[in-house]
Amino acid sequence: MDERYLYSALAALVILFPWIVRSVRWTQVANFFFVYALLGLSLNIILGYAGLFQLGHAAFYAVGAYTTAILSSRYDIPTFWLLPVAGLLSAVFAVLISRPILHLRGDYLCIVTIGFGEIVRIALRNDASSLVFLSKIPGLQFLEEKLTGLVITGGPNGIFGINRPAIFGFTFRQQWHYYYLFLAFVVFTVFAMRRLENSRLGRAWTCVREDELAAEAMGIDTVRVKLLAFAIGAAWAGVAGNLYASWVTVIAPESFSFWESVIMFCIVVLGGTGSIPGVLVGSIGMIVLPEILREVLSNIQQWRMLIFGAAMIAMMVFRPEGLWPSQRFRRELEIRD
Amino acid sequence: MGQLLQQLINGLTIGSFYALIALGYTMVYGVLKLINFAHGDLFMLGAYLGLVTLMGVVVNVGASASLLFLLLIFLIVMALVAGIGIVLERIAYRPLYRAGRLPPVISALGASIFLQNGVMLLYGARYRTYPEEFKAIIPDVIWEIGGARVSLIQVVMLAIAALLMAGLYFFVQYTRVGTAMRAVSLDHDTARLMGIDVYRIIMLVFLIGPALGAAGGMMVGLYYGRIYFTLGWGYGLKAFTAAILGGIGNIPGAMIGGLILGVIEALATGFVSDAWKNAIAFLVLVLILILKPTGLLGERVAEKL
Numbered sequence: 001m002d003e004r005y006l007y008s009a010l011a012a013l014v015i016l017f018p019w020i021v022r023s024v025r026w027t028q029v030a031n032f033f034f035v036y037a038l039l040g041l042s043l044n045i046i047l048g049y050a051g052l053f054q055l056g057h058a059a060f061y062a063v064g065a066y067t068t069a070i071l072s073s074r075y076d077i078p079t080f081w082l083l084p085v086a087g088l089l090s091a092v093f094a095v096l097i098s099r100p101i102l103h104l105r106g107d108y109l110c111i112v113t114i115g116f117g118e119i120v121r122i123a124l125r126n127d128a129s130s131l132v133f134l135s136k137i138p139g140l141q142f143l144e145e146k147l148t149g150l151v152i153t154g155g156p157n158g159i160f161g162i163n164r165p166a167i168f169g170f171t172f173r174q175q176w177h178y179y180y181l182f183l184a185f186v187v188f189t190v191f192a193m194r195r196l197e198n199s200r201l202g203r204a205w206t207c208v209r210e211d212e213l214a215a216e217a218m219g220i221d222t223v224r225v226k227l228l229a230f231a232i233g234a235a236w237a238g239v240a241g242n243l244y245a246s247w248v249t250v251i252a253p254e255s256f257s258f259w260e261s262v263i264m265f266c267i268v269v270l271g272g273t274g275s276i277p278g279v280l281v282g283s284i285g286m287i288v289l290p291e292i293l294r295e296v297l298s299n300i301q302q303w304r305m306l307i308f309g310a311a312m313i314a315m316m317v318f319r320p321e322g323l324w325p326s327q328r329f330r331r332e333l334e335i336r337d
Numbered sequence: 338m339g340q341l342l343q344q345l346i347n348g349l350t351i352g353s354f355y356a357l358i359a360l361g362y363t364m365v366y367g368v369l370k371l372i373n374f375a376h377g378d379l380f381m382l383g384a385y386l387g388l389v390t391l392m393g394v395v396v397n398v399g400a401s402a403s404l405l406f407l408l409l410i411f412l413i414v415m416a417l418v419a420g421i422g423i424v425l426e427r428i429a430y431r432p433l434y435r436a437g438r439l440p441p442v443i444s445a446l447g448a449s450i451f452l453q454n455g456v457m458l459l460y461g462a463r464y465r466t467y468p469e470e471f472k473a474i475i476p477d478v479i480w481e482i483g484g485a486r487v488s489l490i491q492v493v494m495l496a497i498a499a500l501l502m503a504g505l506y507f508f509v510q511y512t513r514v515g516t517a518m519r520a521v522s523l524d525h526d527t528a529r530l531m532g533i534d535v536y537r538i539i540m541l542v543f544l545i546g547p548a549l550g551a552a553g554g555m556m557v558g559l560y561y562g563r564i565y566f567t568l569g570w571g572y573g574l575k576a577f578t579a580a581i582l583g584g585i586g587n588i589p590g591a592m593i594g595g596l597i598l599g600v601i602e603a604l605a606t607g608f609v610s611d612a613w614k615n616a617i618a619f620l621v622l623v624l625i626l627i628l629k630p631t632g633l634l635g636e637r638v639a640e641k642l
Contacts, residue, residue, distance in 0.1 A: 100627050106438070107372055108626055111581045114574065115619035122616040133610045258574070262446055269439045305454040312447025313429045320436030 014183065018176040027175040033287045034182035035244050040267035040279040041189050042236030047265070048274035048326075049202060050229035051209030053110040056117025057264045060234035062124060062256035063090045064241025069159040069251050070152065079165045079246035083239055090238025091231040098230040102223055117261050124253040127155040158252030165246045178247050185243065189236065193276050196232075205229055263287075270315060272322025281323045285315070339484020344607035345600060350491045350560070352599020353498035357553035358576030359583070359591035360505065361546030367522035367586040368542050369434070371441045375425060375448035376550055377573015378456075379418055383551025384558040384568060385456055386414045388465055395468050404474055411497075414555055415548040422547030423540055431536075449569070457566045464565040467558045475559075494556050501552060502592050505545065509588055518542065522586060578622055584635020593633060598622075 013020070018027045039061060046054045064086035071077050071085065101112050128150040135144035153159070165172045165181065172178055196202050204225045207215035216222050245251050263286050271282025289311075293304045315323070358380050365373040390410050429448045433441045478489040509515035520528040521538045529535050557572070558564050579598045583590025601621050605614040625633065 101623065104626060104630050107366070107585060108581060108630060108632070110372070111578055112623055112626055115578070115622055118574075119616045119619050122613065126612045130610060130612050133613075258570070266443055266446060269443045273439055302458055305450055306458065309447045309449070309451030309454060312450065313444045316436075316440045316444040316447070317429070317432045320433055320440040 018179050024175050027179050029288060029291045031175060031178050031182055031247065033283050034179075034186050035240055035247075036263065036267060036287045037186050037280055037283040038182075038189055038240040038243070039237055039264050040271070040283050041186075041193055041276065042233045042240065043264045044193070044233075044268050044274065044276070044279050045196070045205075045236070046229050046233040047268050049197065049205035049209065050226055051205075052226060052229060053106055054113045054230075054233075055110050055265055056113035056115070056120075056258075056261050057233075057237055058256040058258070058260040059113075059117045059120040060090045060094055060237035061241045061244070061260070061264075062120050062253075063093050063234075064238025065245040065251050065256070066124065066153060066159070066241075067238070068242040068245040069162045072163045072246070073159055073161045076163065079163050079242060080167060083242050086238040086242035087235040088238075090241070091235040094230045094234030095227055098227065102226050114258065114261070117256075117258055121253050121256055121258075124153045124256070125156050128152045153253070156253060158250060158255075160250040162245050162249045162251070164249065165243075172246075182243060182247075185239075190276055190280075197276070201225065201228060266312065270312070270322060272325035275322065275324055275326030278322050278324040278326065285323065340607060341604075342483050342485035344603040346485055346487055346491060347607075348600035348603030349596060350494055350599070351602060352579075352596035353495055354553050354557055354560075354572070354595075355576050355579045355598050356592045356595025357498055357501065357549050357556070358572055359579040359595045360502070360588065361550045362577050362580040363583070363585055363588060363591040364542045364546045366580070367588075368518065368539055369430070369441075370438070371430065372445065372577065373430075373546075374442065374445040374573070375429075375452060376546065377569035377571075377576065378449045378452035379422055379425075379547040379569075380550035380554045380557075380572060380576075381564070381566065381569035382421065382452060382456060383414055383418045383547075383554030384564045385460055385465070385554075385566075386417055386551070387411075387555035387558050388467055388564060389460075390414060391468055391471050395470055407471065407474055411552060411555060415551045418551035418554075419544040419548040422543040426540065426543040431539075453566055453569065460566070462566065464563050467562045467564070471559065472562065490560060494560055497552070497556060501549060505549070506588065514538075514541065575618070578618065581632055582622055582625060584632030587632070587634045590632060590634035597633075 017030060021027065039057065042060075043054065043057045046052050046057070067086045067089050068079055068082045071082055072079050097116050101109060104112060129147055132144060132147045135141050135147065172181055204215070204220045207218065207220055208222050208225055212222055215225075244255075267279060267282035267286050269282070270285050271278030271280070290304065290308055293307060294301065297304055297307070358377065361376045361379070362373060365371055365376070387410065390413060394406065394410065425448055429444045430441055433444055472490075475490045475493055480487045509518060517528070517533045518538050518541065520531065520533060521535055525535050528538075553572075554564075554568075557568070575598060576595065579594035580591045581594070582598060583592070583594025585591075598618055602614050602618050605611075605617040609617060
């Protein structure tokens with residue numbers, strides 16, 4: 001009974017948040033929190049459920065954001081229409097790059113995903129015109145003319161002039177407009193993830209994570225299951241990328257650096273690997289906490305990240321299972337002990 | 338032909354830096370199965386401490402510094418960073434040995450953020466330059482070999498790196514402690530039954546790895562003359578790539594991986610495109626791992642998360 005009051009109060013607080021804080025800045029922080037919560041939930045499929053050491057998630061986020069940005073700024077396509085396109089392209093990209101590397105284990109997979117993340121960022125920053133060196137290859141001379149001066153990703157400056165999302169003639173402009181849009185997406189995603197977690201596929205992921213050999217012996221097609229984890233995780237990251245691009249309306253390659261992948265990785269593990277509430281708590285820790293520190297430590301501003309780094313170590317040392325671990329993981333830990 | 342030789346020499350020089358840093362990743366991984374993401378920042382710390390000690394010498398002793406002096410400073414900086422490595426292990430990693438595979442990674446990332454921002458607070462966010470006086474210790478001699486230019490500083494760097502790596506190799510292969518280290522990396526429990534103090538071996542690894550990284554840091558500082566507090570991210574990532582390329586946990590593998598990566602990068606710069614060199618390095622890594630999933634010299638298959 002008590003719990004129900006608690007949850008109702010929490011829901012009311014979340015719904016009324018922009019009107020309680022009455023601050024554009026904090027509403028903006030909340031929006032960042034939502035974007036990273038979506039990214040965390042999408043990475044949680046790959047890293048948490050399927051146990052694949054993915055440290056280049058920003059690549060999928062970038063594909064979604066750049067798809068949206070390019071199509072929206074060039075062809076003036078409404079960004080909501082691009083939601084499925086961004087998701088689908090991200091998923092296709094993920095399947096293409098992950099298929100040849102699925103057999104890699106643990107840390108080898110980790111460095112390869114970091115590598116792909118970096119390759120995507122470098123490609124975005126260099127833009128198509130830098131590929132002109134390909135025309136030196138005999139038989140490809142015709143490329144020289146086509147590639148010189150070709151602009152697709154906008155290089156280090158990125159792309160601006162991305163459309164704002166609109167629905168039934170209403171255009172999202174203010175931070176609080178986006179607040180409710182993102183909130184709706186996060187609520188929907190949490191619901192969908194809960195269903196996914198307990199589905200046949202979700203249970204198959206857990207099996208593959210715990211013991212790949214046993215899973216295969218039970219008739220699970222491990223390659224297909226792992227590919228699906230990458231595809232669904234990437235699709236959702238692509239959706240987050242679309243929302244992000246249509247919110248900030250300007251994107252640049254540096255928004256999708258290795259550091260972003262690290263933040264997403266930390267969100268999942270700090271919160272509790274494989275746990276949905278854990279991802280939300282982890283996003284608060286990684287996105288909202290630094291902002292609060294900025295406020296609280298206003299006179300020792302420069303110490304902020306130092307304290308943040310120390311806090312990350314402390315959190316893991318004192319709560320290695322994460323802030324809000326999943327029940328399934330917790331049970332396993334008890335059995336192991 | 339001359340250009341090819343030139344890029345090979347440049348690549349080997351950069352590769353020797355990568356190799357020195359990669360050794361730290363691979364040794365820690367060998368005994369703990371942990372990717373020490375803070376290792377790149379220990380390397381960066383080495384570069385800064387080297388700069389600070391050198392500056393101190395310039396002020397107190399004057400520019401009368403000699404090659405011997407430089408070597409002494411190398412040893413001091415290596416010892417200092419080794420000490421920090423041991424403290425790091427005690428605080429950030431030891432409590433997490435039984436916590437699974439992911440929590441220590443986060444702890445390492447936290448340590449990396451801590452070290453980077455600590456250095457930024459102490460020495461400023463702008464890049465720093467190594468004092469010119471110390472570049473003068475190694476005279477600006479350049480030889481022409483087959484159309485390629487080899488400078489004395491490149492030869493010195495390669496010599497230091499080769500010396501350190503050979504020393505490490507003989508230590509690990511032919512001493513009692515080195516044998517114990519190899520035993521621990523094979524199996525902690527059995528090693529303990531054989532009377533090996535596993536925690537002491539782990540401490541030793543966190544002493545040697547950061548010391549080699551710090552040497553690499555000073556070498557990068559002397560070679561390029563310019564350092565900045567985020568230096569550890571770029572070099573750390575490259576060195577980690579090198580360690581994986583050679584087969585992580587394998588000491589000769591890290592050396593070979595570092596040199597190969599350096600050469601690939603230099604060749605990409607010289608013959609393809611400077612802007613794409615990092616992308617090409619990673620692509621080669623992916624291709625090698627697709628063909629040989631445990632790296633060039635690696636045999637052990639990593640366990641699940």
